[in-house]
Structures are given as C-alpha cells and as structure tokens.
Amino acid sequence: MSREDYEIVMGLEVHAELSTKTKIFCSCPTEFGGEPNTHCCPICMAMPGTLPVLNEKVVEYAIKAGIATNCEIAKNSKNDRKNYFYPDLPKAYQISQYDMPLCERGYVEIETEEGKKKIRLTRIHIEEDAGKLNHDEYGRGSLVDLNRAGVPLIEIVSEPDLRSSKEVESYLRKLKSILEYIEVSDCKMQEGSLRADVNVSVRKKGATEYGTRTEMKNMNSFRSIVRAIEYEADRQIDVIENGGKIEQETLRWDDVSGRTFPMRDKEDAQDYRYFPDPDLLAIKMSDEYVEEIRRNLPELPESRKKRYIEEIGLPEYDANLLTASKYLSNLFEGASAICNNPKAVSNWIMTDITKELNERELEPDQIPFTAEQLGNLVVLIDKGTISSSIAKKVLVELFENPKDPMKIVEEKGWIQISDEGAIKEVVLKVLENNQQSVADYKAGKDKALGFLVGQAMKETKGKANPGMLNKMFLEELNK
Amino acid sequence: MELYELTAHELMDKLNNKETTITDITKSYIDRINDKEKDVEAFVTLTTEQALEKAKSVQEKVEKGEVNSKYAGIPIGIKDNICTKGVKTTCASRMLENFVAPYDATVMNKINDENMIMLGKLNMDEFAMGASTEYSYFKKTKNPWDLNRVPGGSSGGSAAAVAANMVPWALGSDTGGSIRQPSSFCGVVGLKPTYGLVSRYGLVAFASSLDQIGPITKDVTDSALLLNLITGHDEKDTTSLDIEKKDYTKALVNDVKGLKIGLPKEYFGDGINPEVKQAILDVAKKYEEMGATVEECSMEVTDYALATYYIIACAEASSNLGRFDGIRYGYRTKEYKNLKDIYINSRSEGFGEEVKRRIMLGTYVLSSGYYDAYYKKAQKVRTVVKNEFDRLFSKYDLLLTPTSPTVSFNIGTRSNNPLEMYLADICTVSVNIGGLPGMSVPCAVDSQGMPIGFQLIGNHFGEETMLRAAYTYEQNTNFKANKPTFKK
Amino acid sequence: MDISREEIIHIAKLANLKLTEAEIEKTLFNMKDILNFANTVNKVNTDNVYESIGATQNYNVFRKDEIKEFGDRDILLSNAPEQEDGMFKIPKVI
Structure with missing residues (x-):
C-alpha cells in the first residue's frame, strides 16, 4: 500500500x-x-x-x-x-x-x-x-x-x-x-x-x-x-x-x-x-x-469581500486575496481612500506587493509602509508625475526605506518628464542617432517604434512620459 | 498595673489622655517579651529594635499633630503566614526559613497606614496545618497557663503571645479553627470573620476557599476594634466582598434580650470532655439569665462537614503549595544534579511531615479516577452544609457550641494518629465550610486551671450579633479574674 | 476502594515528593485511615445539589485593563537560590 x-x-x-x-x-x-x-x-x-x-x-x-x-x-x-x-x-x-x-x-x-x-x-x-x-x-x-x-x-x-x-x-x-x-x-x-x-x-x-x-x-x-x-x-x-x-x-x-x-x-x-x-x-x-459585543464587532472578512465584489467590482479571486489578511485589506482600503482608485490599488497589491512579500519572505503584517504612502504612490501615477515603471522602483524603495513617495521621487530625481520641449529634444536626438530604425518604420516595420521609445526611455532614465513620447515619435515619423 | 497588662483600647485611652507615650508602651512590651519569650517561645522573628525606632518616630508625628489615628503607636503581633515587606515570613517552615516577601499583605498596609508598631512574627503550625503549633519547624510554643502544654494551633504563637501579655493583640488566620481553637486554649478572644470580609491578599494560602485572617485579643472590645481596622473590600482579592464598611464597636451593647441562640446537639456528644461540656452549658444558662432564648437544635451534617473539610482543604493546599519548588524563592536542596532533583529534594526536605501528608491527600482526592468520589462530592456536601446553616439561621441569631472538645494538652502527647488529630477539629470546621463568622470567648477554667472557650457562630455578616452576645457575656461575667500562671 | 502502595508511589510522584520505604508504609496506613473517614461524604444525599465553587456566590469580579508596573526586579529576585542575568537559574532543561 x-x-x-x-x-x-x-x-x-x-x-x-x-x-x-x-x-x-x-x-x-x-x-x-x-x-x-x-x-x-x-x-x-x-x-x-x-x-x-x-x-x-x-x-x-x-x-x-x-x-x-x-x-x-x-x-x-x-x-x-x-x-x-x-x-x-x-x-x-x-x-x-x-x-x-x-x-x-x-x-x-x-x-x-x-x-x-x-x-x-x-x-x-x-x-x-x-x-x-x-x-x-x-x-x-x-x-x-x-x-x-x-x-x-x-x-x-x-x-x-x-x-x-x-x-x-x-x-x-x-x-x-x-x-x-x-x-x-x-x-x-x-x-x-x-x-x-x-x-x-x-x-x-x-x-x-x-x-x-x-x-x-x-x-x-x-x-x-x-x-x-x-x-x-x-x-x-x-x-x-x-x-x-x-x-x-x-x-x-x-x-x-x-x-x-x-x-x-x-x-x-x-x-x-x-x-x-x-x-x-x-x-x-x-x-x-x-449582544453588545456582537453589535460592536468590527466588520469580518466575509462581509468586506462581498463589498469589494459588489460595490467596487473586483473579481472574486482578488477580493479573496485582499481580505485574507486584515493588513492587506486595511492597506487596500486606506490607500483607496487616498487615491480614489481602488482598482489600481488592488492591482498593486495583487501583483507587485505580493511579489515583493514573497521574495522577501514577509507576511502582510510586516509590510513596512503605510496605506497613505501606497495611496500617494497611486496618486503620483494617476497625475502623471511618475511612470508606472518608475512606480515599481518607488515601491521597492517603500519596502527598503519607507517614506512619502513624492519625497522618494524628488530625492532620486525620478519625476516624469512631461515638458513638451524637453521631450521633443529627446525624440529628435533619438531619431537622429537611429536612422536605421526610422527607415525600418517607414518601410512598414511597426516594431521599430517600440525600439525608438525604448531608446528615449533609456536616454531619460525612464522618466519621460511614455504617452507623450509615443505621440511625439508618431508625429515626427509621419511628417 | 503594668502597661503590658492593658488591653489595646485601654492603651488608646491612656495615650489619648496623655498618661503615657508610645515609646513607653513599646518599651513595656519589649521588657515583657525579654522576660517571657524564653519560656513561651511565641515568636519566630522579633522586630523589637525596629519597633522601638518606629515608636519614637510615631510619637514625634503624633506630637507634631501629623498623625491622629487612635491605632497609632499601638503594638501588634503578626502570624508568620502574613507577608511583611522587609521582614521574614516563614510560615514556620524550613521551606521559607529565609524568605522575605517583596510586598506587604493588604492587612499589613492597613496596619502600617495607621502607624501601628509590629513587635514580631508569631509562631504557628507549618503552613497553618495543625492544631498545637508543634508542627512549627523552628520551635514549640508553650501555653502561658501551663508551660508544659500546647497553646493550640495553628495560630498558637498569636494566642500565646496575647495571653502572655507580650503583645496587646495579634492577627491570626483561620482555615478550620486556627484562630478560635488556640484562643480557647489560651483564654483569649479569637474571631474568624465571614469569608470575604477581610482581604486574603498576602496571606500565604493554605486552603483558599476557607482561609480568613482575624483578630486575637484580650477582650471583645479589642476584637471589634481590630476587626474595624482589617475589614474592607480589596480589589486585589476577588473573593473579598464589596460591602459597606461597618463600625463594629457600635455592636458592643450590653444586652442580649430577644436574641435566639441555638445549641446544636451534635456538638455536645461523646467526644466532648465533660468539664468542657458543662462549662458551655453554663454559658447557655447564663445567656438565658441575661434574657436570650436558648434552644437545643440539630445540625445533622456536622460529621460530614469534617470529612468535607479535610477533602477540600487538602485538595486546595496540594495545589497552593506547588509553587514551593526551589526555583524563585524558598529552600533549595543541596543535593541535585538536575531539575527533578531540585523539585523532589527541595520539597521533601523543605516541608514537614504533616504538610507532606496533606499534599499527598489533596493530590489523591484530585487525581484522575477519584475526583468525583471525593472532591466533587465534597463540594456538593459543602452546599448541603451551607443549606443546613441557612435553615438554622432562619430560626436562630446565633449558634453556641464548644470551641474545642478538650482543653489544651501536654506537649508531645498529641495523637500520633493523624485521623484522631483531625477529629478534634469537629467543632470549628463547619464554620469555614459555610464561610460563616465564628468566635471563641473564654468562659471558665477546668479543674487543672486550663481555660475553656465557647464558640459563637453567626450568620453571614453576623459579626455584630456575635460581638454583641460576646460583649454582653464578658460584661456580666469575670473570666479575667483568672490569669495565666506560666506554670513550669 | 482501598488506596494501594502503587497509588501512594504515583501520588508522591505527581506531588514531587520523595518517600522512603518506611514512609511509604506509614503513609499507606494513615491514608487508608483518613480516606476511609473522608469517604463518609458519600453517605450524604446530594441528589439535585450543585457543587459549591468557593465560599461565596458572587460572580464576575474583574479588573480594568490598565497597566501598573511593579518596577523592582531586584526585590523580585532577591529570594532566588540562584540567579544570572536577571533570571532564575536552574540546571539545564532540554
């Protein structure tokens, strides 16, 4: 047997x-x-x-x-x-x-x-x-x-x-x-x-x-x-x-x-x-x-889960994971209250934060940053102050040395470049240095655009506003 | 008359009238101790030097008007199972030979707050288990009425010290008669309060559901005065009752007219010494003369109460005494290689025979397979005993019984048979089982000149009725004409 | 239901007490005697009687959850037979 x-x-x-x-x-x-x-x-x-x-x-x-x-x-x-x-x-x-x-x-x-x-x-x-x-x-x-x-x-x-x-x-x-x-x-x-x-x-x-x-x-x-x-x-x-x-x-x-x-x-x-x-x-x-104790009992996970699905519209899987721990759920609610973008917060918790926790072998109660800090991070993305790739770097910083994300971004000089003139300068420089790609694009190879954007990102250490970059390359290439 | 011969309330009067000083009173007692302690051996630890210092400082405070308590400067002796910060608390056991408690018992806080003067810690049966004080690890206290005899126990040191005028009054503890029986043996007044009236915090536990601290005094007035001082709710003891504090001296009324006293016939059976029996019946007659109604009644569960007592007391003791393990305090064996040796050898060498016997007994009645037959059953019988008392107190205000079946016996003649020894507690244990107040009042001496005490049992919180009856008896009789002779 | 010699040895073990051969015999004799007497409780009819828990009928006496620090470790350790680094020392326990 x-x-x-x-x-x-x-x-x-x-x-x-x-x-x-x-x-x-x-x-x-x-x-x-x-x-x-x-x-x-x-x-x-x-x-x-x-x-x-x-x-x-x-x-x-x-x-x-x-x-x-x-x-x-x-x-x-x-x-x-x-x-x-x-x-x-x-x-x-x-x-x-x-x-x-x-x-x-x-x-x-x-x-x-x-x-x-x-x-x-x-x-x-x-x-x-x-x-x-x-x-x-x-x-x-x-x-x-x-x-x-x-x-x-x-x-x-x-x-x-x-x-x-x-x-x-x-x-x-x-x-x-x-x-x-x-x-x-x-x-x-x-x-x-x-x-x-x-x-x-x-x-x-x-x-x-x-x-x-x-x-x-x-x-x-x-x-x-x-x-x-x-x-x-x-x-x-x-x-x-x-x-x-x-x-x-x-x-x-x-x-x-x-x-x-x-x-x-x-x-x-x-x-x-x-x-x-x-x-x-x-x-x-x-x-x-x-009865008095029953009445004053804090909301239990089952009830929160229901709320996340019905009111916020999260998938059941996500709601399950978020409510599995009070710390995650409180992080989610606290951050959402600040940035008013619960789906984005949920995404951050479900993907990058979970990944960091696993890599660092931490339990949710050991998360070193606050819900406010996470909320502010989402605000920075939503306002276009930083790109999501920078945001990932900010999150790592939040695990290592938690403080207000704006402060991290300022100290590290990670503020997204959204100034049209500055972006145009970079775009022109990249076009100048990558004639082959320009030719490829014009020959119908759309992939070349991605390469050019990547080069511009490299040039700006990831700080350029990716939307603006895209738009401006297209403008220039289609001239 | 020497100062040490006075009662505490007489000392208070003298101080109040500026006829004496606190220092003089303290010196008088110290002289008396120096004179009599070698014969009586009532103390485990003397604190006479500190007492004299304290007397001087309290005297100064009184003179400056900083202190105006009537208790201020009155000396007292404390049974050695009540924790005193800075002074050894041994429980008369080798186990605690050098133990100094890191805190004061609640009753000690009350005594210290009133600026009373502690003269020392008084001898007892080891861990309050015994009825002759012969089970003390340190010394055998003698009965001041006859130095060949025992003072009773377990508060034998307290009763003997009061009888010998080495302290004006003392605190004892009573689990199954340990205040009342030695008081009766030594011709003094001993009162066990209703369970919960006095905080047990700081009383080294023997049997938690039965233990109470109480006064041992020269007369009934002092009993009321000392009771006033030690009673009161204590949040450190959940079994202490949150009730309004009373002034027991108000109960000291010389009148028993209309009082109904029951005489339970089971307390007057064959085991009671004829001279003792006669003395108690004389007390009953006296009460009738003074205007009370006395009537024979029956309390059939008396015998079972004794069996119940030993089961419950030993069970609780076996658990309470587990903490004496040679690790944090107390005796540690010299013979050990491992932890098990420390436990077994420290406990076997540190505890005396009677304590070990009761631990064994208590462990047995709680052990798997026997719990229901002994402990659980005993707790049910306890309810029956309580109900029986309730029935009696629906008819009577007080019960009158002998305190002990016999007068004091010669040292070393106590029965070697533990069961026979336990049976001598028959008159006192029911009171503890019921959580009731009980009091022993001296009433006569026997043909050998040894004192006899009668016991009054009150209903819950019936201390006032009990004190009133005791006071009336005392005022209309003259036991005080008899004095301890220190016969050798 | 007389207590046996084996039970005496077992009880002594539970209570962490050591008995010599002579003490076992003596204890056996005394315990039989005392237990025989204690057994008389079983003669009392206790049908429909609840067992007492302690001496009083009171209940629900609680403490507020408020910190009061004792603050004097030295005095708490002052009776220790052996101590080290602010702790009670005992032979090695695995």
Missing part, C-alpha cells in the same frame, strides 16, 4: 495571545520582549500570598473570538487550575478552563479545491501563557524569564475535520485573519503570539474509526507546520506499513533536522488534577452583554 491509500486526519489546538494591555491576572504589561523579568510583579511570579484578578478585556476578547467563529457563548463559566510542575509555570498550575469554556460549538469556513468546507470548533477557552526558558552562555544551566508568564491566551480547539496540510494552512490563515480583523490578537507567529499544536492520525481511506493520534508542538511558521504534518503523516504510515503501532504521545517538531521527537518521558504520567480555582469567582454572561 502507499501513501495514496491513506487519509490524514487532523485537529488543531491554536493558542493566540490576546492583545490586551495587561496580563490576564495582574497589571503587568504584555508587551513582547523587554529585559528579562521586568514585566513581572509578585503575582505573575507566584510569590506566596498573592492572588489573581481576572482582566475584563480577556473575557471580552474571548467572546469576540467566539462570536466571530460562530460559537455559542456560555452563560456560565469558570476558571480551573491545571496542575503540573515546570520551571516556566511559577504557580505549578496554569489557570485555564476545563469543563465550562467561554465558547463552544463554532465553525470556520475555508476554501478547498472541492469548494467551501466547514471546520468545526469544539471550544475556545481563556488561559495564561507560561514564561520562557533561556540557556545560559556556557550551556550549563537554564534561565527562567517570566515576562511572558500570565500573558492572556485563547485556546481554539477544532474537531478532527482537517484532511491535508493544505487544509490546515487555509484553516490557520483564516483563523489568523479573523482574529486580526476583530483585533483581539496580533497573531505574530514569529513572536509566538500565534501557535498551533497539530493532532495527527492516519487511517486507510474509507475507514470509519480514527487512528491513534500524536500531538505535535513547536512549529512557528506556516511552512514548518506543513512540513511537520507531511513528515509525521509519512512516519505514521511507515510505522503502520511495517506492522507497527502508533503510540499516543506528544512530539516536538525540530525545524533544523526536519523531524519530530517525543517530548516527555513515558514514565511521567500526566494527571493535571483540574479543579475550579478557589481564588476566582464564577463568570456569568448575560444575553445583553454578548
């Missing part, structure tokens, strides 16, 4: 750090980075005698996420303690939610080759992040930094509805986009504010029972998630094909070697001894409160 005879079954546990100002149970800042242990206080360091107080925004953000992913919002909820020892977990328990999560039974719709597919969500709950372990200079010890300890997280658990690494990627991108739109998380994978654990099992196609699953952790990019899934599925199929059995275990993906490794000693049986945290009170959500 071969790989094609198997089906991969996956469910995801996605952790997103919420973009609240303060931690979930104390008033320390959640800001990424900072000197070790400077975003800490007695509470998040679990000093004896300290107590947690729940940040109201954490509840609000989790409910926003629940509404945006079509979940039912619990009327009654609570915080539970998950007990285990690890140096990054100062209380020796994580305050999480066990049997009464804030949100349950939702779904997210993704596009697949076979059309739309609903990925069901089991639940969304709130919990606290752990600290970080660093290694000391000489590799002899580990050092505990608790800046991240207590940063609020939502954990979004999906049903095992995903069947390929491609689906996993679409699901994750969709989830990321939703969370960005409703502004509850900045979802920066590179900073670890969006992390996904993937539960993977394989089974023969047509089988109804699920296979034994393994849980993979430590993937920090879309690329590594896809690689890890492919690796792990192959590994499991290999084991089964060789008559082996899959063990239920937690695996760590190692991006360098491209392999998974078991995370824990099998000896260490996990028993988290969940129980309601007696330091915290019950959470009750009224219908009014949930």
Whole structure:
C-alpha cells in the first residue's frame, strides 16, 4: 500500500495571545520582549500570598473570538487550575478552563479545491501563557524569564475535520485573519503570539474509526507546520506499513533536522488534577452583554469581500486575496481612500506587493509602509508625475526605506518628464542617432517604434512620459 | 498595673489622655517579651529594635499633630503566614526559613497606614496545618497557663503571645479553627470573620476557599476594634466582598434580650470532655439569665462537614503549595544534579511531615479516577452544609457550641494518629465550610486551671450579633479574674 | 476502594515528593485511615445539589485593563537560590 491509500486526519489546538494591555491576572504589561523579568510583579511570579484578578478585556476578547467563529457563548463559566510542575509555570498550575469554556460549538469556513468546507470548533477557552526558558552562555544551566508568564491566551480547539496540510494552512490563515480583523490578537507567529499544536492520525481511506493520534508542538511558521504534518503523516504510515503501532504521545517538531521527537518521558504520567480555582469567582454572561459585543464587532472578512465584489467590482479571486489578511485589506482600503482608485490599488497589491512579500519572505503584517504612502504612490501615477515603471522602483524603495513617495521621487530625481520641449529634444536626438530604425518604420516595420521609445526611455532614465513620447515619435515619423 | 497588662483600647485611652507615650508602651512590651519569650517561645522573628525606632518616630508625628489615628503607636503581633515587606515570613517552615516577601499583605498596609508598631512574627503550625503549633519547624510554643502544654494551633504563637501579655493583640488566620481553637486554649478572644470580609491578599494560602485572617485579643472590645481596622473590600482579592464598611464597636451593647441562640446537639456528644461540656452549658444558662432564648437544635451534617473539610482543604493546599519548588524563592536542596532533583529534594526536605501528608491527600482526592468520589462530592456536601446553616439561621441569631472538645494538652502527647488529630477539629470546621463568622470567648477554667472557650457562630455578616452576645457575656461575667500562671 | 502502595508511589510522584520505604508504609496506613473517614461524604444525599465553587456566590469580579508596573526586579529576585542575568537559574532543561 502507499501513501495514496491513506487519509490524514487532523485537529488543531491554536493558542493566540490576546492583545490586551495587561496580563490576564495582574497589571503587568504584555508587551513582547523587554529585559528579562521586568514585566513581572509578585503575582505573575507566584510569590506566596498573592492572588489573581481576572482582566475584563480577556473575557471580552474571548467572546469576540467566539462570536466571530460562530460559537455559542456560555452563560456560565469558570476558571480551573491545571496542575503540573515546570520551571516556566511559577504557580505549578496554569489557570485555564476545563469543563465550562467561554465558547463552544463554532465553525470556520475555508476554501478547498472541492469548494467551501466547514471546520468545526469544539471550544475556545481563556488561559495564561507560561514564561520562557533561556540557556545560559556556557550551556550549563537554564534561565527562567517570566515576562511572558500570565500573558492572556485563547485556546481554539477544532474537531478532527482537517484532511491535508493544505487544509490546515487555509484553516490557520483564516483563523489568523479573523482574529486580526476583530483585533483581539496580533497573531505574530514569529513572536509566538500565534501557535498551533497539530493532532495527527492516519487511517486507510474509507475507514470509519480514527487512528491513534500524536500531538505535535513547536512549529512557528506556516511552512514548518506543513512540513511537520507531511513528515509525521509519512512516519505514521511507515510505522503502520511495517506492522507497527502508533503510540499516543506528544512530539516536538525540530525545524533544523526536519523531524519530530517525543517530548516527555513515558514514565511521567500526566494527571493535571483540574479543579475550579478557589481564588476566582464564577463568570456569568448575560444575553445583553454578548449582544453588545456582537453589535460592536468590527466588520469580518466575509462581509468586506462581498463589498469589494459588489460595490467596487473586483473579481472574486482578488477580493479573496485582499481580505485574507486584515493588513492587506486595511492597506487596500486606506490607500483607496487616498487615491480614489481602488482598482489600481488592488492591482498593486495583487501583483507587485505580493511579489515583493514573497521574495522577501514577509507576511502582510510586516509590510513596512503605510496605506497613505501606497495611496500617494497611486496618486503620483494617476497625475502623471511618475511612470508606472518608475512606480515599481518607488515601491521597492517603500519596502527598503519607507517614506512619502513624492519625497522618494524628488530625492532620486525620478519625476516624469512631461515638458513638451524637453521631450521633443529627446525624440529628435533619438531619431537622429537611429536612422536605421526610422527607415525600418517607414518601410512598414511597426516594431521599430517600440525600439525608438525604448531608446528615449533609456536616454531619460525612464522618466519621460511614455504617452507623450509615443505621440511625439508618431508625429515626427509621419511628417 | 503594668502597661503590658492593658488591653489595646485601654492603651488608646491612656495615650489619648496623655498618661503615657508610645515609646513607653513599646518599651513595656519589649521588657515583657525579654522576660517571657524564653519560656513561651511565641515568636519566630522579633522586630523589637525596629519597633522601638518606629515608636519614637510615631510619637514625634503624633506630637507634631501629623498623625491622629487612635491605632497609632499601638503594638501588634503578626502570624508568620502574613507577608511583611522587609521582614521574614516563614510560615514556620524550613521551606521559607529565609524568605522575605517583596510586598506587604493588604492587612499589613492597613496596619502600617495607621502607624501601628509590629513587635514580631508569631509562631504557628507549618503552613497553618495543625492544631498545637508543634508542627512549627523552628520551635514549640508553650501555653502561658501551663508551660508544659500546647497553646493550640495553628495560630498558637498569636494566642500565646496575647495571653502572655507580650503583645496587646495579634492577627491570626483561620482555615478550620486556627484562630478560635488556640484562643480557647489560651483564654483569649479569637474571631474568624465571614469569608470575604477581610482581604486574603498576602496571606500565604493554605486552603483558599476557607482561609480568613482575624483578630486575637484580650477582650471583645479589642476584637471589634481590630476587626474595624482589617475589614474592607480589596480589589486585589476577588473573593473579598464589596460591602459597606461597618463600625463594629457600635455592636458592643450590653444586652442580649430577644436574641435566639441555638445549641446544636451534635456538638455536645461523646467526644466532648465533660468539664468542657458543662462549662458551655453554663454559658447557655447564663445567656438565658441575661434574657436570650436558648434552644437545643440539630445540625445533622456536622460529621460530614469534617470529612468535607479535610477533602477540600487538602485538595486546595496540594495545589497552593506547588509553587514551593526551589526555583524563585524558598529552600533549595543541596543535593541535585538536575531539575527533578531540585523539585523532589527541595520539597521533601523543605516541608514537614504533616504538610507532606496533606499534599499527598489533596493530590489523591484530585487525581484522575477519584475526583468525583471525593472532591466533587465534597463540594456538593459543602452546599448541603451551607443549606443546613441557612435553615438554622432562619430560626436562630446565633449558634453556641464548644470551641474545642478538650482543653489544651501536654506537649508531645498529641495523637500520633493523624485521623484522631483531625477529629478534634469537629467543632470549628463547619464554620469555614459555610464561610460563616465564628468566635471563641473564654468562659471558665477546668479543674487543672486550663481555660475553656465557647464558640459563637453567626450568620453571614453576623459579626455584630456575635460581638454583641460576646460583649454582653464578658460584661456580666469575670473570666479575667483568672490569669495565666506560666506554670513550669 | 482501598488506596494501594502503587497509588501512594504515583501520588508522591505527581506531588514531587520523595518517600522512603518506611514512609511509604506509614503513609499507606494513615491514608487508608483518613480516606476511609473522608469517604463518609458519600453517605450524604446530594441528589439535585450543585457543587459549591468557593465560599461565596458572587460572580464576575474583574479588573480594568490598565497597566501598573511593579518596577523592582531586584526585590523580585532577591529570594532566588540562584540567579544570572536577571533570571532564575536552574540546571539545564532540554
């Protein structure tokens, strides 16, 4: 049997750090980075005698996420303690939610080759992040930094509805986009504010029972998630094909070697001894409160997409791509508002900006320039201040050293020559120096005109107004 | 009469009348500590030097008119599980032998804001687990009425220090009787407030849903005064209640006419020492004489409340004590090669036997397969106990019971059987399960000259009724004629 | 449902406690005794009774999302058995 005879079954546990100002149970800042242990206080360091107080925004953000992913919002909820020892977990328990999560039974719709597919969500709950372990200079010890300890997280658990690494990627991108739109998380994978654990099992196609699953952790990019899934599925199929059995275990993906490794000693049986945290009170959500959040929820990608197609007249493909990321969509809307030429902005994003992002291996949230700058760039083209070939150069500049496009154009001396006299001078000079082409044109070879225009562009370092050039060459040649 | 013999409210009067100074009061207590501490051993840490400095500066502030709180300059002792910035907080454990909290508990902020003078940190059973203070890692506190006997626990240091006049009053903490039982053993007044009345922020947690800080004082008036000081909503403790602050001294009315007192018969069973039982029945009679109605009633779930208590308290403790891992603070073993060694050896060497036993028990009742049968069931029984109290308080204003089945016992004679030891908490734990206020008031001495206390149980926020009844009893009797003898 | 020796060892492991052979025996004996007593809770009829969560019936007590910096790392680290570069030091964890 071969790989094609198997089906991969996956469910995801996605952790997103919420973009609240303060931690979930104390008033320390959640800001990424900072000197070790400077975003800490007695509470998040679990000093004896300290107590947690729940940040109201954490509840609000989790409910926003629940509404945006079509979940039912619990009327009654609570915080539970998950007990285990690890140096990054100062209380020796994580305050999480066990049997009464804030949100349950939702779904997210993704596009697949076979059309739309609903990925069901089991639940969304709130919990606290752990600290970080660093290694000391000489590799002899580990050092505990608790800046991240207590940063609020939502954990979004999906049903095992995903069947390929491609689906996993679409699901994750969709989830990321939703969370960005409703502004509850900045979802920066590179900073670890969006992390996904993937539960993977394989089974023969047509089988109804699920296979034994393994849980993979430590993937920090879309690329590594896809690689890890492919690796792990192959590994499991290999084991089964060789008559082996899959063990239920937690695996760590190692991006360098491209392999998974078991995370824990099998000896260490996990028993988290969940129980309601007696330091915290019950959470009750009224219908009014949930409705209020629903009413104030920012526009979701589906709705924006519809608007782009119906009101602006963009093709569905373009609208899809633009709304896939809040950052792209905001860039599009912001720039369009400035230049009043949404189709041109869309074109720039769909072609040149996407190309630059790919070449530079950047995500849309890492675009260094503003929507205003992009809008102004389109204005410069529309006004004829620069040509579109110059505009491409300006865009590269915007990626390298972002500032107002007019300033870039001025500093670089890229302003389009639209002065008739100056253009005529160039045209005459080019005609003078290219008698052969002139003769070719007159002999009916239209292609020669293009060559002449190109020469004029070369002469003006691309700054001549191409329309005017064309017109003037024709005038001269037809004299 | 020496200054140290006075109650806190008498000291306040003397200061108010300019009959003495803060410095003189502090010196008087320091002399007393120098005299008696070697016998009683109530303190884990003494802060007498800082106290004298502070007394001088507070005296100056008072003279300049910068401070005019009546609490200013009154000394106090603090149980060693309440965090004090700059002064060690050990919980009487090897685990925290050198721990200095980086912050003050909310009650300490209140005490410091009033310019009170802390004389030191008081001994206790390790992490407040125990009922004789013999489980302290550092020392065994003696009962001032008989130095061969225990002061009770876990707030044994607090009760003994008050009884020995080494402090005018003290703060204790009560999870299952830890304020009331030692108060009864030492012949002083101990009050456990309604759960949520006093902030727990800065109290090293034993069992979060049961712990409360409360006053241990020489009389009922001081109890009301100290309660006034420590109560109040605290946004750092979500279980602290956001209710209007009361002046409990207004409840100090010498009148119990019309008060209905229930006498739950389950608290007067076979396990109760006959002399104790008789003393409590005498109290009941006295209340009737003073105009209250006293009636026998029944609280059938009393026995189950004790089982419930041990399940819940140990479960919460097992989780609360996980943070003592030898990494950020506290004891770290010398014997380690890896992280696992640090965890296991630090905890095994740093915790005492009783603490480890309760961690084991709590871990077990929360573990997979047993959670429903023990912890979940206990939380349901807890609801039953609360309902039972609600039923009783729909009929009665107060319940009257013994505080402890026995008087203080000799050091070293405590049962080696943990279960027998736990059973001695039968009179006090239901109050914590119900989150109710409870109070122990001294009423008699037994044939050996050891004090006996009675317990009043109030409805939620029934502190005023409780204080009124206790005050009336105190005003119409004379327990104070009995004095600790420091018998060797 | 008596607690077994194996369970005692398992529980000690979960709690990160070390028990000597003698302590295992003693703990087993005491725990049996105590659990036997704790089991009496199962005699109480709790049909249609909700379990209590904590001691109070209150709910929804939250904090505003406002930053208050503690600002004193030194004091937070001052009790550490071992520290380096402003962090708590422990043996190497892979």
